[in-house]
Every structure is written in C-alpha cells, then in structure tokens.
Amino acid sequence: MIQGLIIESERFIMFNLNFNVMKKQLLTAALMLTGIFALTPSANGKSVMDSNLTMEWMNTDVAPLELEARQGFGMGDKFFLQNKQTGKIEVWDKTGKIDELASGKGTNLTFDDAGNIIVRVGEFNTDYVNTRNEIRIISADRSVVKDIPLSGIPKGRLDFWGHVRGNVLDETEGGILYMGVAWQPFIYEIPIINGEQDVANTYNYSYFSPFKVNGQFASTSIISSWKDVEDLAILSPLYTATNCNSIQRLSLDEDENWVHDSYFITPRHSGCAGFYIFKMGEQKYIVYPSGANNADGFTISKLATKETSENEDSDESVRVATKYSEQKDDGNPMYINNAYFGNHLTAEVISSTQAYIYQYYPKGYLAKYLLTVKGTDGVDNLAADNKAVVMGGKGEIIIEGEASSIEIYTTGGVLVSRNNDNVKCVPGIYIVKTDGNVTKVIVK
Numbered sequence: 001m002i003q004g005l006i007i008e009s010e011r012f013i014m015f016n017l018n019f020n021v022m023k024k025q026l027l028t029a030a031l032m033l034t035g036i037f038a039l040t041p042s043a044n045g046k047s048v049m050d051s052n053l054t055m056e057w058m059n060t061d062v063a064p065l066e067l068e069a070r071q072g073f074g075m076g077d078k079f080f081l082q083n084k085q086t087g088k089i090e091v092w093d094k095t096g097k098i099d100e101l102a103s104g105k106g107t108n109l110t111f112d113d114a115g116n117i118i119v120r121v122g123e124f125n126t127d128y129v130n131t132r133n134e135i136r137i138i139s140a141d142r143s144v145v146k147d148i149p150l151s152g153i154p155k156g157r158l159d160f161w162g163h164v165r166g167n168v169l170d171e172t173e174g175g176i177l178y179m180g181v182a183w184q185p186f187i188y189e190i191p192i193i194n195g196e197q198d199v200a201n202t203y204n205y206s207y208f209s210p211f212k213v214n215g216q217f218a219s220t221s222i223i224s225s226w227k228d229v230e231d232l233a234i235l236s237p238l239y240t241a242t243n244c245n246s247i248q249r250l251s252l253d254e255d256e257n258w259v260h261d262s263y264f265i266t267p268r269h270s271g272c273a274g275f276y277i278f279k280m281g282e283q284k285y286i287v288y289p290s291g292a293n294n295a296d297g298f299t300i301s302k303l304a305t306k307e308t309s310e311n312e313d314s315d316e317s318v319r320v321a322t323k324y325s326e327q328k329d330d331g332n333p334m335y336i337n338n339a340y341f342g343n344h345l346t347a348e349v350i351s352s353t354q355a356y357i358y359q360y361y362p363k364g365y366l367a368k369y370l371l372t373v374k375g376t377d378g379v380d381n382l383a384a385d386n387k388a389v390v391m392g393g394k395g396e397i398i399i400e401g402e403a404s405s406i407e408i409y410t411t412g413g414v415l416v417s418r419n420n421d422n423v424k425c426v427p428g429i430y431i432v433k434t435d436g437n438v439t440k441v442i443v444k
Contacts, residue, residue, distance in 0.1 A: 049323040056368040057094035066363040070107040074358025082109035114167035115140035127155040146195040152202045156181025162224030168192040178223040183215035205258045220273045239341035242271035244309045262305040267315040272343035281352035289343035295325035295333040296361040324389045331393030338363035388434045392441030403434040
C-alpha cells in the first residue's frame with residue numbers, strides 16, 4: 001500500500017512538473033506575441049501597411065472591369081474609371097458606382113492641375129489620327145464638355161495618359177499633355193489652350209529609352225508633368241523594368257529638348273505602370289507600384305534622384321511608407337499581373353503633414369488611404385517602422401523587404417531558422433522576429 005502511495009505521489013509530482021512546464025511554454029509564447037497587436041506594419045483586415053498609412057476604405061466590386069476599365073484615378077473621395085466597352089466614365093465611391101459621364105471607346109483617362117478630366121474618345125487599339133476627335137475635355141465642375149482632334153501625332157498605340165500640366169481650359173496659359181506612342185522614338189508635347197490644341201506649338205522630341213525598348217515606348221508607357229514640380233516631365237517604367245529605379249526625370253537641354261536627366265529613387269519598385277508626384281509642406285514625394293509579381297502593393301518615397309537605375313541598399317533611406325500586396329489564405333499574392341500591368345495611383349494633399357492616396361488596381365479594387373508624416377513642414381518624415389513583411393504560405397514562410405535580423409521559432413520557443421527569407425517548414429503556427437518586430441504566421 002505504501003508503495004502504491006509512493007507511485008501515485010510520483011505521478012502527481014510529474015503531472016505538476018509537466019503542467020508547470022506547459023504553463024511556462026504558453027506564457028513564453030504569449031509574451032512573444034504581445035507585440036502582435038502593436039505591430040508595424042499595421043493591418044486593415046487582410047490589408048497590411050506601414051503604421052503611417054491607414055486605409056479609409058476599399059471597394060472590390062470593380063474587379064470584373066479589368067479588361068474594360070484599364071485606367072482610372074481618384075480625387076475628392078471618388079474614383080473615375082474609363083469603361084471602353086460602354087463608352088462611359090464610371091464614377092465610384094466606397095458604396096459602389098454612383099454616376100456615369102459620357103466618354104468614348106478609348107482607355108486613356110487622366111486629369112490636369114485644375115481637376116479637368118481628359119479622356120480618349122478615339123477607339124481603343126487603333127492609331128491616333130487627326131481626322132476624328134481623339135480627346136474629350138470635361139471641366140472640373142462638369143459644365144463644359146469639348147471634343148477635339150489631335151494633330152502631329154504619327155500612327156501608333158498608347159493606352160495610358162499621364163498627369164496633364166496646368167489647366168487645359170485656361171484661355172492664356174492652358175495646359176500641356178505629354179505622350180509617346182509605341183513604335184515611335186518621340187515624345188510629343190501637346191499644348192491645349194482654352195480647350196483647343198495649339199497645333200503651331202506642338203513639338204516632338206527625339207527619345208531613346210535607356211532600357212533598350214524596341215520602338216522606345218510600350219503601349220502602357222506614361223509621361224507626366226506637374227506645374228508645381230519644377231516643370232518636370234517624367235517617364236513611367238515599362239512592364240519589363242521590374243525591381244529597378246525605372247522612373248526617369250527628363251529635363252530640357254541647351255537646345256530646349258527634353259532629354260533623360262536621372263532616375264527617381266524608388267525602392268521596391270515593381271514593373272506596373274502608374275505613379276504620382278506631390279508636395280506636402282516643403283517636401284516632395286512620389287508614390288509608385290511596388291512588390292513582387294507585379295502585384296498590388298505601392299510605396300511612397302521622398303523625391304530624390306540618382307544617376308543609375310540600379311537598386312542599392314541606400315535607396316531605402318528615402319522610403320516613407322509601403323502598402324503591401326493583398327494575400328490569400330495560403331500566403332500567396334491575391335492580385336498579380338493584370339492584363340496590362342496597371343496600378344494607378346494619385347495623391348490629394350490635405351495639409352503639410354497629411355495626404356490621401358488613391359489606388360486603382362484593375363482586376364482588384366479601389367482604395368483610399370491616409371498618409372501621415374511628422375513635422376509641421378513635412379520635412380521630418382515618419383519613416384516606416386518595419387522594413388519587412390512576413391507571410392505564411394503553403395509549406396513555407398516568406399519574408400519580403402529589408403531585415404537585418406530574421407529569427408523563426410515554434411510556439412514552444414524552438415529556433416527553426418535564422419537570417420533566411422524563405423524557409424520551408426511543416427504546417428503549424430510560428431513566431432517570426434524581424435529586427436525586433438514579432439509576427440505570428442500560420443503555415444498550411
């Protein structure tokens with residue numbers, strides 16, 4: 001009997017020891033996870049972004065419009081999408097489609113500094129010709145609608161237009177549309193004054209792409225210019241120019257010709273077409289597509305240039321914030337490679353420290369975000385707190401972005417891997433530490 005009591009006592013002691021060990025392990029895991037709720041990047045549903053970005057709203061009902069609405073922009077809490085099939089500009093907000101504006105069968109849609117809408121009414125996938133109206137101008141207050149042809153543009157295709165400098169309805173200075181067409185090595189400068197093309201002062205400039213593009217332009221190339229950004233003309237990246245600083249600054253040479261000057265520093269840049277330059281306080285910024293697989297992420301950086309298009313570690317110093325691509329439950333990107341590599345972005349400045357960022361990703365969604373920086377003059381930027389995003393996939397953990405230290409643990413505290421950004425592992429829950437930030441991921 002005494003022996004039986006000793007055995008039972010030993011069992012009781014072992015149970016308590018095991019229970020205490022288990023409690024300790026659970027407590028350790030809980031402590032490791034305490035930072036999850038205060039992490040950067042922050043999360044809005046499945047949307048993950050750095051802490052100085054917050055999502056105002058997202059609408060995914062536009063996804064079926066991918067092939068028909070290839071370009072769009074946001075302003076004033078609304079989005080404008082050109083539907084070439086219906087010949088209408090669809091007006092959307094967070095609730096859905098709220099209005100339509102008559103347009104045409106083109107895909108190009110943009111606006112100028114005054115908020116006037118400029119849309120192509122000429123038919124998609126056809127050359128620009130001067131025997132028909134190619135442009136419709138809709139005034140910012142919708143009271144004026146004017147259709148005009150384009151002269152001086154040779155045969156060629158261009159599906160997107162960049163931002164238009166000035167006010168195309170102004171009677172004195174007007175505005176300027178810059179464009180190129182596929183298969184032609186020229187940039188065309190098209191002044192539009194009082195709603196009419198100034199044909200006599202329409203010029204073409206020889207242009208040779210540093211990326212050795214056949215014909216110098218793709219059909220998705222974008223050239224933009226802003227009146228308050230030192231009269232810059234900027235050429236967008238092509239879909240083949242992924243992971244490099246491929247947005248170019250163009251400047252006027254001594255012969256008054258637009259030529260390649262330098263590259264804007266755009267860390268994490270993808271090959272999607274779309275970007276926007278804006279100014280808060282005394283600091284200029286650029287927002288552009290970012291991430292792998294031409295997915296739907298974007299990044300905001302301080303406006304700066306350098307001579308090479310090569311990515312360097314030092315490029316990260318200008319990065320202000322990143323919105324990471326949407327993820328499926330299996331950890332893979334939800335939206336990749338829409339039919340024409342579009343990820344259209346605009347900015348609406350509301351103070352010296354805040355701006356709304358509008359995003360139209362065809363095949364995916366419309367979304368509005370709030371960007372916040374530090375300082376009354378916008379110079380002292382709130383840098384992104386975490387340079388890496390952690391994703392759990394099918395049989396693997398992926399770390400995207402910059403991280404000087406990576407540690408992956410089981411929930412029991414066992415080290416699985418150190419300083420690897422792609423780790424194969426069995427299904428389960430893991431704790432990932434990147435530069436002091438803690439993330440829990442699920443591997444399926």
